[in-house]
Amino acid sequence: MRFLSLPAIAYLLVLFYLPFLIVIFYSFGFPNEFTVGNYEIVTNPIFLKVFLNSLLIAALTTVICLILAYPVAYYIALKSEKKNLLLMLVILPFWINFLLRTYALMTILSPLGMMFTFQAVIIGMVYDYLPFMILPLYASLEKINRSQLEASYAFGATPLKTFLKVTLPLSKPGIVAGVILVFVPSLGEFVVPAMLGGTVATVGTLTWDLFLRYHDWWRGSALSVIYIAIVFFSLYLYIKRAGKLEL
Amino acid sequence: MKLIPYRMVKTAVELVNVCKKYGNFCVLTDINLSIMEGDFFSILGPSGSGKTTLLKIIAGLLYPDSGKVYMYDRDCTFLPPYKRNVGVVFQDLALFPHLNVFENVAYGLRIRKLPEKEIKEKVYECLYTVNLDPEVFAKRKISQLSGGQQQRVAIARALAIEPSILLLDEPLGSLDLKLRQHMISELKRIQRKVGTTFVYVTHDQTEALILSDRIAVINCGKVEQIGTPVEIYEKPKTKFVAEFIGEMNFIQAKREGEYFLSEIGPIKLRDSNGADKILLALRPEKVVIDPKNTRNVFRGRVDEVTYLGSQISVKININGFIIKSLQPSTIKVREGEEVLLGFREEDVLTFT
Amino acid sequence: MIKFFVASVFIFLYLPIFYVIVASFFDVKGFTLKWYEQLFQSKAIIVAFYNSLTLALISTAISVILGTLAAYSFVRYKMRSESLFYTPIIIPEITEALSLLLFYNLLSFPMGFYSVLLGHTAFNVAFVYVIVRARLEGFQRSLEDASLTLGANEVQTFLKVTLPLSMPGIVAAALIAFTLSWDNFIKTAFTTGPGFQTLPLIIWAQAARGVVSPSLNALTSLVLLVSLLMAYLYVRLSRKT
Numbered sequence: 001m002r003f004l005s006l007p008a009i010a011y012l013l014v015l016f017y018l019p020f021l022i023v024i025f026y027s028f029g030f031p032n033e034f035t036v037g038n039y040e041i042v043t044n045p046i047f048l049k050v051f052l053n054s055l056l057i058a059a060l061t062t063v064i065c066l067i068l069a070y071p072v073a074y075y076i077a078l079k080s081e082k083k084n085l086l087l088m089l090v091i092l093p094f095w096i097n098f099l100l101r102t103y104a105l106m107t108i109l110s111p112l113g114m115m116f117t118f119q120a121v122i123i124g125m126v127y128d129y130l131p132f133m134i135l136p137l138y139a140s141l142e143k144i145n146r147s148q149l150e151a152s153y154a155f156g157a158t159p160l161k162t163f164l165k166v167t168l169p170l171s172k173p174g175i176v177a178g179v180i181l182v183f184v185p186s187l188g189e190f191v192v193p194a195m196l197g198g199t200v201a202t203v204g205t206l207t208w209d210l211f212l213r214y215h216d217w218w219r220g221s222a223l224s225v226i227y228i229a230i231v232f233f234s235l236y237l238y239i240k241r242a243g244k245l246e247l
Numbered sequence: 248m249k250l251i252p253y254r255m256v257k258t259a260v261e262l263v264n265v266c267k268k269y270g271n272f273c274v275l276t277d278i279n280l281s282i283m284e285g286d287f288f289s290i291l292g293p294s295g296s297g298k299t300t301l302l303k304i305i306a307g308l309l310y311p312d313s314g315k316v317y318m319y320d321r322d323c324t325f326l327p328p329y330k331r332n333v334g335v336v337f338q339d340l341a342l343f344p345h346l347n348v349f350e351n352v353a354y355g356l357r358i359r360k361l362p363e364k365e366i367k368e369k370v371y372e373c374l375y376t377v378n379l380d381p382e383v384f385a386k387r388k389i390s391q392l393s394g395g396q397q398q399r400v401a402i403a404r405a406l407a408i409e410p411s412i413l414l415l416d417e418p419l420g421s422l423d424l425k426l427r428q429h430m431i432s433e434l435k436r437i438q439r440k441v442g443t444t445f446v447y448v449t450h451d452q453t454e455a456l457i458l459s460d461r462i463a464v465i466n467c468g469k470v471e472q473i474g475t476p477v478e479i480y481e482k483p484k485t486k487f488v489a490e491f492i493g494e495m496n497f498i499q500a501k502r503e504g505e506y507f508l509s510e511i512g513p514i515k516l517r518d519s520n521g522a523d524k525i526l527l528a529l530r531p532e533k534v535v536i537d538p539k540n541t542r543n544v545f546r547g548r549v550d551e552v553t554y555l556g557s558q559i560s561v562k563i564n565i566n567g568f569i570i571k572s573l574q575p576s577t578i579k580v581r582e583g584e585e586v587l588l589g590f591r592e593e594d595v596l597t598f599t
Numbered sequence: 600m601i602k603f604f605v606a607s608v609f610i611f612l613y614l615p616i617f618y619v620i621v622a623s624f625f626d627v628k629g630f631t632l633k634w635y636e637q638l639f640q641s642k643a644i645i646v647a648f649y650n651s652l653t654l655a656l657i658s659t660a661i662s663v664i665l666g667t668l669a670a671y672s673f674v675r676y677k678m679r680s681e682s683l684f685y686t687p688i689i690i691p692e693i694t695e696a697l698s699l700l701l702f703y704n705l706l707s708f709p710m711g712f713y714s715v716l717l718g719h720t721a722f723n724v725a726f727v728y729v730i731v732r733a734r735l736e737g738f739q740r741s742l743e744d745a746s747l748t749l750g751a752n753e754v755q756t757f758l759k760v761t762l763p764l765s766m767p768g769i770v771a772a773a774l775i776a777f778t779l780s781w782d783n784f785i786k787t788a789f790t791t792g793p794g795f796q797t798l799p800l801i802i803w804a805q806a807a808r809g810v811v812s813p814s815l816n817a818l819t820s821l822v823l824l825v826s827l828l829m830a831y832l833y834v835r836l837s838r839k840t
Contacts, residue, residue: 004668007665008668015699016725019695071604075605089612095778096827097782097826102806108618115809
């Protein structure tokens with residue numbers, strides 16, 4: 001009954017993998033002559049500015065998410081008595097599309113007069129990506145035995161020392177997973193900068209514009225191939241360290 | 248010419264040269280055995296000996312790479328399990344968690360599309376057979392049952408389809424000692440009551456010896472010996488069987504004229520099939536302390552005495568070689584005491 | 600101290616959602632349903648609502664069937680090349696969306712309901728596969744063996760044992776697939792054609808200009824509440840099993 005998997009495999013080959021191959025073709029000039037010229041987009045000063053901008057947004061988002069998420073994950077995993085409820089509150093936002101959540105945030109930011117600023121983009125990004133940081137952190141902190149911590153206290157370590165010597169090192173896999181889960185997608189994020197950023201341009205908004213506004217599919221494809229390469233490279237680094245990917 | 252036995256006994260299962268490989272690893276090699284109708288037949292072997300694979304081949308859940316499987320003289324080698332009418336009690340019981348007790352037992356009957364009334368009668372009958380009161384248990388969920396009760400439901404479910412053979416794969420493995428002892432006598436009672444051929448897979452020699460009419464001892468995918476419990480225990484054919492079933496003293500010996508020189512001294516034996524180097528095996532309970540009328544007498548020191556109730560286990564040191572012996576508690580020996588021990592020649596088994 | 604911090608983070612996460620839902624039920628005079636009434640007076644929104652719903656339902660149906668069958672055969676036959684199903688989950692949505700755009704364009708495939716549906720389903724198949732697979736791995740193989748020895752053939756065994764036991768996983772996968780398709784925006788935007796609108800596209804068209812309005816609050820709340828309903832059903836389901 002192996003053939004039962006064939007429809008799904010065929011579906012993905014035709015409607016996921018084949019289109020992806022076409023993107024690579026387009027990035028090299030298809031259906032016109034073969035060229036690597038589209039990749040010269042990376043030397044364009046405007047592109048560089050956009051790329052650095054995205055990098056900055058992604059980095060800030062990641063750092064702020066980590067700072068906000070760690071105490072929350074720590075609390076849920078090791079201190080809370082209402083673990084299930086809080087965990088559900090972390091998971092619930094995964095069920096709502098970024099478009100809706102970002103609009104919800106807009107209804108708060110707009111009356112405050114904070115729209116269309118760099119700060120608005122960062123707030124929006126943190127708002128959308130925070131659960132992606134809390135969950136992997138929680139997963140790794142949850143594996144820490146309370147008795148491991150008590151052992152540390154028993155040997156006379158202060159809470160701060162226990163945290164630095166026991167908790168933090170043990171939660172490292174969660175930190176790495178969380179950073180990748182936030183940093184990589186936020187680098188290509190479109191919805192948040194498009195809705196809250198006004199003129200703030202990112203890799204995501206540039207991709208959108210190249211495809212849907214300027215119909216420059218060739219350079220758009222080159223940009224996507226570069227982005228995908230970054231995604232795969234990060235995942236490769238992570239899987240190499242962690243052994244496997246946990247979803 | 249075929250010999251016709253005085254009682255017409257049919258062969259329920261016959262395996263001829265059955266082989267099974269996983270990759271390059273041979274799990275079963277040239278298995279030949281036949282199981283008579285109505286027998287309680289045990290397949291006994293250590294874990295990893297291939298006994299579960301053998302059971303799956305009889306059930307049709309695996310097909311052999313070569314060889315034949317016959318059931319009542321019909322070639323069933325590649326017959327799918329659902330056409331074999333073989334009941335199986337699985338090691339993990341495999342009760343359907345989404346069905347209650349009644350529906351679990353009724354499962355095979357519903358597949359056979361029996362009328363509702365017949366199904367109910369049969370399910371109740373089977374539950375009574377395994378000593379579960381249907382009025383109490385029929386509506387229960389599987390998760391609401393104790394380990395022993397689940398065991399009974401699994402047996403009832405397998406019996407409900409009136410199988411020509413019932414296979415049991417270490418069904419008592421997960422139970423604690425006391426419950427296991429109880430279930431052993433239950434199994435025997437159930438088998439007598441329904442009269443079905445039982446094929447019982449186990450690594451526990453005690454279970455096999457108590458329950459079986461006949462036992463096949465297998466090791467590393469090969470049949471070592473097939474016989475009644477008495478034959479297996481009293482006359483093991485190979486060193487493995489001698490070692491695996493019960494306790495045994497093994498003594499290396501070398502022919503020297505009329506005698507065999509061994510670690511405990513010269514031994515005189517009646518029969519020695521001509522080999523120069525042999526291995527002698529002696530059951531602890533065949534060792535006699537202060538023997539009379541025997542040619543083989545040795546002097547040793549009592550190293551350890553363990554009280555076992557009706558019996559005592561005595562370890563005797565003969566020139567540094569330890570002989571285990573089992574004596575009635577009425578015999579009084581003290582640790583450190585010098586004793587004479589001996590055995591009858593016919594009690595010594597020899598392996599080359 | 601830490602309790603206060605954690606509470607603040609959760610308020611940050613939930614205040615906007617809470618606010619948009621509450622605001623959609625009020626005007627200057629107080630509680631009102633008029634924003635919702637307005638929504639359902641607009642023909643465009645009714646059509647878009649219908650489109651979103653059909654899209655989500657059909658995409659869920661197809662992906663549940665394909666994904667479940669694939670998960671079953673992969674688990675039972677220990678097949679390799681599973682990463683086939685993981686890549687679509689890892690790849691950023693916008694990349695998947697634009698590759699579909701190029702693909703349809705190359706084939707001159709008409710852009711509209713079908714192009715969007717096919718795109719949504721590709722992603723959902725992968726998701727259903729991963730979830731159902733986890734469930735199938737959770738129950739013992741011997742249950743199916745037991746069914747076979749009791750006289751049920753492979754198809755009967757699948758229908759009477761495998762399917763009922765993996766049902767919680769399948770329903771969970773269906774809820775997720777429905778939601779992913781129901782409020783999807785980026786993939787829909789890239790693969791839609793003239794005249795085919797969904798609710799998220801309508802929200803986008805107004806919100807992208809930075810406009811916050813009570814009727815948009817109502818529309819967003821409507822989409823959001825359906826997603827939350829799915830999440831609620833999912834939680835109840837996982838509590839039960």
